[in-house]
Amino acid sequence: MNAVPLGMPAFPAAARDATRNTTLRRNLRHATHTIRDRRAAAVAELDDWAGLRAAGAAVKDQTLRHLDHYLEQAEAAVTAAGGQVHWAADADEANRIVADLVRATGETEVVKIKSMATQEIGLNEALAEVGITAYETDLAELIVQLGEDRPSHILVPAIHRNRTEIRDIFRKTMGEWGIPAPEGMSDEPRELAEAARLHLREKFLRAKVAVSGANFLVAETGTLVVVESEGNGRMCLTLPETLISVVGIEKVVPTWRDLEVFLQLLPRSSTAERMNPYTSTWTGVTDGDGPREFHLVLLDNGRTKILADEVGRQTLRCIRCSACLNVCPVYERAGGHAYGSVYPGPIGAILTPQLRGTTSEIDASLPYASSLCGACYEVCPVAIDIPEVLVHLREKVTEQRGHVVERAALRAAGWVMRDPKRYTALQRAAVRTRAVHPRKVPLPGWGKAWSATRDLPALPAESFRTWWQHRDTPGGTT
Amino acid sequence: MRVGLFLTCVNDTLYPRTGQATVALLERLGCDVDFPLAQTCCGQMHWNTGYGRQVEPLVRGFAETFAGYDAVVTPSGSCGAMIRDNHPRAAARSGDPGLADAVAQVMPKVYELTEFLVDVLQVTDVGAYFPHRVAYHPTCHSLRLMRLGDRPTTLLRNVRGLELVDLPGAEECCGFGGTFAVKNPDVSAAMGADKLRNAESTGADVLCAADNSCLMHLGGMISRRKGAIRTLHIAEILAATETDPEGAMWARTGAHR
Ligand code: SF4
Numbered sequence: 001m002n003a004v005p006l007g008m009p010a011f012p013a014a015a016r017d018a019t020r021n022t023t024l025r026r027n028l029r030h031a032t033h034t035i036r037d038r039r040a041a042a043v044a045e046l047d048d049w050a051g052l053r054a055a056g057a058a059v060k061d062q063t064l065r066h067l068d069h070y071l072e073q074a075e076a077a078v079t080a081a082g083g084q085v086h087w088a089a090d091a092d093e094a095n096r097i098v099a100d101l102v103r104a105t106g107e108t109e110v111v112k113i114k115s116m117a118t119q120e121i122g123l124n125e126a127l128a129e130v131g132i133t134a135y136e137t138d139l140a141e142l143i144v145q146l147g148e149d150r151p152s153h154i155l156v157p158a159i160h161r162n163r164t165e166i167r168d169i170f171r172k173t174m175g176e177w178g179i180p181a182p183e184g185m186s187d188e189p190r191e192l193a194e195a196a197r198l199h200l201r202e203k204f205l206r207a208k209v210a211v212s213g214a215n216f217l218v219a220e221t222g223t224l225v226v227v228e229s230e231g232n233g234r235m236c237l238t239l240p241e242t243l244i245s246v247v248g249i250e251k252v253v254p255t256w257r258d259l260e261v262f263l264q265l266l267p268r269s270s271t272a273e274r275m276n277p278y279t280s281t282w283t284g285v286t287d288g289d290g291p292r293e294f295h296l297v298l299l300d301n302g303r304t305k306i307l308a309d310e311v312g313r314q315t316l317r318c319i320r321c322s323a324c325l326n327v328c329p330v331y332e333r334a335g336g337h338a339y340g341s342v343y344p345g346p347i348g349a350i351l352t353p354q355l356r357g358t359t360s361e362i363d364a365s366l367p368y369a370s371s372l373c374g375a376c377y378e379v380c381p382v383a384i385d386i387p388e389v390l391v392h393l394r395e396k397v398t399e400q401r402g403h404v405v406e407r408a409a410l411r412a413a414g415w416v417m418r419d420p421k422r423y424t425a426l427q428r429a430a431v432r433t434r435a436v437h438p439r440k441v442p443l444p445g446w447g448k449a450w451s452a453t454r455d456l457p458a459l460p461a462e463s464f465r466t467w468w469q470h471r472d473t474p475g476g477t478t
Numbered sequence: 479m480r481v482g483l484f485l486t487c488v489n490d491t492l493y494p495r496t497g498q499a500t501v502a503l504l505e506r507l508g509c510d511v512d513f514p515l516a517q518t519c520c521g522q523m524h525w526n527t528g529y530g531r532q533v534e535p536l537v538r539g540f541a542e543t544f545a546g547y548d549a550v551v552t553p554s555g556s557c558g559a560m561i562r563d564n565h566p567r568a569a570a571r572s573g574d575p576g577l578a579d580a581v582a583q584v585m586p587k588v589y590e591l592t593e594f595l596v597d598v599l600q601v602t603d604v605g606a607y608f609p610h611r612v613a614y615h616p617t618c619h620s621l622r623l624m625r626l627g628d629r630p631t632t633l634l635r636n637v638r639g640l641e642l643v644d645l646p647g648a649e650e651c652c653g654f655g656g657t658f659a660v661k662n663p664d665v666s667a668a669m670g671a672d673k674l675r676n677a678e679s680t681g682a683d684v685l686c687a688a689d690n691s692c693l694m695h696l697g698g699m700i701s702r703r704k705g706a707i708r709t710l711h712i713a714e715i716l717a718a719t720e721t722d723p724e725g726a727m728w729a730r731t732g733a734h735r
Contacts, residue, residue, distance in 0.1 A: 016664040025668075329651045333668040369662065371655025371669070372526060373618035394528030410529045417487065417519040418535035424515075427491050439701075449660040453667040454698030457492050464485055464494035468501075468513045 004356065005150070008340040010365035015334035024160055028332055031159050036326045038272035039379070046268070056265045057383040059258045060250075060317035064307060070219040070252045071298065077222025081284020083294040088246075090301050095126035097297050098211065098244055102132050105242050105293075107209045113226060113233040114138030115213025116154060116320055117246045117299055119342040120355070123211065134211065135177070135203050137232040139196050146173045152336025152344060155270055155322040160335055163187040170195055178202055200232060210236040210291070214247045215319065216262060217296075220255045223283040224296070227266060227276045234280050243282075243291040248299050250316040262319060265381040269321035302355040311392040315350050317382040322347075324376035324386060330369055339366065346376035350389040358397050367393035405445070427463050434459040479598075481509045482547035484540070484588075486557045486690075487519040493690045495729050499717035500553045500591060502728035506717075507599055516543040521568070522560040527657045530568065534577075537568045541580035549598060550588045553713045555620025555689045558590040563623060590620065591713055592629040592688055602632050607720040609639030613682035614712075615673065615696075617689040618651050630688055630712055637715060643680040647672070654695035670699050678707055688712050 008014070018024055043049050063070055075085045088094035102110055110127070112118065112134050124134040124145075136145045143158035144151050147169040151157030158166070167187040174181045179199045185191050212233070216225040224245055226233050237243060253259050267276040285294050307313050325331050325345030336344035340362040341352040349366045358364045367390050376386040398407065416422045430437075439455040441447030450456065481504055485497045497513075504511045520540060521533035540561065544550045552558050562585060569581040595601055614634060620626045634642050653659065653669025660666075674696060677685045685707050687693050693709040700707060717725060 012662045012664065015662060019664045019668045329653070329669050330662070330665055333665045367528070368658065371618070371651050371653060371658040371662075371666070373651035373655065374622040375618070375649075375651070378622055391526055391528065391530070394526070395530055396528075398528035406527075407529075410524055410527065410532065414524055414529070414532040414536075417521070418539060420516045420518055420539075423487070423518045430491070446657070446660040449663040450698070452663055453670070453702060454659075454695060455701040456698065457694050459492065460494050462494060464490045464497035465513070465515060467494055467498065469515070 004360045004362055005340055008360075008362045010361040011334070011338055011340075011369045012365060014338035014340065014362075015330075015369070018335040018338055019333050021335075023162070024335055025333065027160055027162050028335055031156070032326045032332050035272060039269060039323055039326065042268040042272040042274065045274070046264075052261060052264055053381055053383055055261045056319075056381055057317060059253060059261060060382055061314075063252060063254055063258075064250065064313060064316055067249065067252070067307065070254055071249060074217050074219040074222055074252055075298075077219065078284055078294075078296050079222075081222050083222070083284040083296055086295060086297045088297050088299050088301070091121035094121050094246055094297055094299050094301065095123055098123060098246065099127055099130050099132065101242070101244050101295055102127065102209055103130070105209055107132075109133050109135065109207060110209045110211050110244075111135050111137050111203050111207040111236050111240065112141075113210065113212040113236045114141050114157075114228070115211070115246065116342065117213045117248050118211060119151065121246070121299065121301060123246065135207075137200050137203065137236055138228075139193070139230060139232070142196055142200070143169060146170065146177060148173075150337055151342055153322060153325055154320050154343065154345070154347070160337070163189060163192060166192055174199055200235075204232075204235040204239050207236070207240045209242045209244070210240040212236060212243065212245045214245050214251055215266065216259055217247055217252045218254075218256055218259055219252050221283055223256075223281050225259065226278075226280045227263070228278045228280075229271060229273075229276055231278050234278050237280050237282060238290045240291055242293040242295075244295045244297065246297045246299055248301070249303050250318075266319055266321055269319075269323040269379070269381040306354045309354070312350070312354050312389055314384050315347075315354060315389060317384055318347055318351070319382060320347075321381055323379040323381065327375045327379050328370075329373060329375070330371065334369070339369065341366075346370065346386045347384075350384075350386055350393060353393050353396075358393070358400065364397050364400070367391075367397055424465065427465070430459060431461070431463060431466075434461070479509050480546075480548045481511050481594075482544045482550045483511055483513045484517055484520075484544065484550050484552040484557070484561075485513065486552060486554045488691055488694070489553060492694065493711065495725070496553055496690055496711040496713050498729045499711070499713040499725060500551070502725070503604060503713060503717040504551065507595070507601060507604065509599075512547070514543050520557045520560045520565075522557055522564075523656055525560065525564050525568070530571075533564075533568045534572050537565045537572075537581060538577055540565065541569075541577070541584045544584050544587075545580065547587065549594060550584065551591055551594045552588065553591040553688065553711065554691070555590050555617055555624045555626060556691060558588060558593075559619045559623035561585070561588050590624050590626060590688065592626055592633055593624065595633060595716075596629045603636035604633060604716050606637040606716045606718055607639050607723060608637050608715045608718045609723075610684050611641045611643055611680075611682040612684045612686050612715065613643050613645040613677050613680045614648070615645060615652060615677070615685060615687045615692065616648055617687050617692045620688045621649060626688065633716060634686070634712070638720070640715070643682050645680060646676045652692050652696055654692045656691070659695055666695070667699070670695055674699055674705065674707070678705065683707060684715075685709050686712050686715060
């Protein structure tokens, strides 16, 4: 995966700034609560949701268990349908493959469909380095690109922006990238969409090369699937002469029957729609219809490593619906940028440290960016037990070097707790000295972190166990 | 029925009144309650902070201490969930089949308090009296891990004098999260502030939950801001009666030092 963003602080520090940004808090609260409630309603319509969810998880698990088989099946099918398959072990290799393919066409511009995999590998930046400009065509991605911003949500990368901010971005920079925003454009959503439509249409009509990701890859026929709301993806998939799709190896599903399960799970979880407006499928190349050249780049970039981890591997079931972000109380307050990755929210907190490792400050802090409230697990359409994976990753972090004070403190606490005598003695000592216990702790560390906003509870005059031992009338309250 | 009370280390040390209320309530309903002194801690803090390897002796201690009871009752949704979900995991990982066995034996007998009242004792009206406006915060682990559902609110609705008000955003986390509260203090406080704003908007004078650790966080914030609402564990509400509304009989403390 791409490196940690330069100068990225650990999650708590980045989140602190976000909690103090009232505009951001308001934008996020409004957006996440709206979609959260709509998702709940869309899911409640189906009385077999639990069954669908279990089926989704089972299909993914089965596929992951035999991933090599299905990938080879997909490769054979894509090749037979006139496509070319490339295997990329990591981000660099994938970027190199795509850059070479674009250069071979003689073009210096590509249009892009919204894709997490290409964000993950930093494709746009890699292409820019060799003189190729990538134009994002998803509306929210366009806002991020024009604003020289970073995405903060999987599905709605510009969720942190409100419409006034979007109008300002369009006015300021659209002209530098192509057709400028119309004179006098207001911040009405309709007018903003119209400006984007005009701006993008020119790109679609000119582009000879498109780059996409895919939501699914059906192994039995070698068919790629993109689901979307805007139709801009369909333009990219059909108009250009060359199509390059960068797809994570976990996106494969065995059959069309399996796909059916996900085409029900994904839209309801993601946009709260019964069905998404556009579902595009393509299989290799077809004479006289769509691109004449098709390349599939299958991306590992850490995924096989995740697959080898018994607890962590459920992460690979993820269909990137973003339901876990929309329901997460931490994401809602911290915002997507605090996660220092293109994958924010609960899925990011488990995926990023597995893709990048936990050596950097931000990556080691991500497994702790959760109160373990379990809301993410509850909404996840493929039943990823995100809290379980978070705790698993926390263990990996504590087994690394560092954490000297914390480890010593928890060891000591464990040593006390495992022996009732030691536990009772410590409790007694605490009670004896209670008169001098502060309600605020000014020293750095956990005590200060607690008492910056909260008083410590006052220690009672007597612990329960002391009371119990001296209770004179057991068996009654008289 | 012989009930082993697993009070939890937090309640034992910081909230003895919750323990006393639980004992009074269960005895009033005819249970023979015991508090085995060998109990300490379920290991949740270690487990959830990434020190799961240190939990094994605590898991063993719990299984041994509570082996002989008909039921084990705990007034904490999150410690209950720790025992139910993670003690078997810890036991499996220890590679000791004896421990896995012991955990498997005791586990089906472990109940959170309201679960025990409604499912085992099959009472929904415990004869309590509490003339106050109460908002119930379901707490994440009680709600999503223990799946207490409407048990606590059913019990509260049957308390005489009690007016149960709807808490907006009830299912949202209060921001405690164990060591999350100190590892991510700003996000934690932002979540807590929103929870309190919702609680205060109901006009309730008591914010109630089945978990004192969440209430410790919220209560700490209320105390700091000198807020009007107070926090109370559900056991203390259910233990209150018309003849003894303040628990004068069961919460006598300080007599033995
Ligand atoms: S982890 Fe689950 S809820 Fe989150 S994006 Fe992936 S599939 Fe959706």
